[in-house]
Amino acid sequence: GAGVSQTPSNKVTEKGKYVELRCDPISGHTALYWYRQSLGQGPEFLIYFQGTGAADDSGLPNDRFFAVRPEGSVSTLKIQRTERGDSAVYLCASSLLPQSGANVLTFGAGSRLTVL
Amino acid sequence: QKEVEQNSGPLSVPEGAIASLNCTYSDRGSQSFFWYRQYSGKSPELIMFIYSNGDKEDGRFTAQLNKASQYVSLLIRDSQPSDSATYLCAVIGGRGGSNYKLTFGKGTLLTVNP
Numbered sequence: 001g002a003g004v005s006q007t008p009s010n011k012v013t014e015k016g017k018y019v020e021l022r023c024d025p026i027s028g029h030t031a032l033y034w035y036r037q038s039l040g041q042g043p044e045f046l047i048y049f050q051g052t053g054a055a056d057d058s059g060l061p062n063d064r065f066f067a068v069r070p071e072g073s074v075s076t077l078k079i080q081r082t083e084r085g086d087s088a089v090y091l092c093a094s095s096l097l098p099q100s101g102a103n104v105l106t107f108g109a110g111s112r113l114t115v116l
Numbered sequence: 117q118k119e120v121e122q123n124s125g126p127l128s129v130p131e132g133a134i135a136s137l138n139c140t141y142s143d144r145g146s147q148s149f150f151w152y153r154q155y156s157g158k159s160p161e162l163i164m165f166i167y168s169n170g171d172k173e174d175g176r177f178t179a180q181l182n183k184a185s186q187y188v189s190l191l192i193r194d195s196q197p198s199d200s201a202t203y204l205c206a207v208i209g210g211r212g213g214s215n216y217k218l219t220f221g222k223g224t225l226l227t228v229n230p
Binding site: 031033035040041042043044045048055056091095098102103104105106107108109110 | 120124148158159160161162165167204206208214215216217218219220221222223
């Protein structure tokens, strides 16, 4: 597609529920990233995919968070047993292969998650 | 000490003035530096990036990098009300040598008054 597409744009759930957030990157972008942005903060890195594999998942806060990208395109971020502290905007970004000196990420519009 | 620091603002300038946005970073090994603009409720969009010391100009925007001082800035000339947004500074590189992980500051809110 022309840009990075994320669904849903808004998700309201109850504490303890399971949620899935979907990201469809720009066609041809092999690198995909998930970031989380809380109110008044800059985006924080969660996970980076190179193709189908998670090359770096060091930003995932705990084992309730998991992400997949089975065919190297669409990715799903999965959050189990949601907590109120998970409320944030989850941003997906994609890029061509990172190169030394310049890695230009294009962000999607984000999925706003609210845990009641 | 936070890795990337920005004054949260708000920074208020009159229309037509020069807006100066500043950012410092703690990791001397950081390699590339990015400025993103984020309108309220929207996603970040890249304005420009810089990786060599000195100035880089793109239209009304100039990025300035001083690696010795670990300082990067963004100047916006002839500021317009449509420039009102949060400006995020981000860096890549440093410890571990990652060339993909952006570390963001909190952002500076800029308001351009007509």
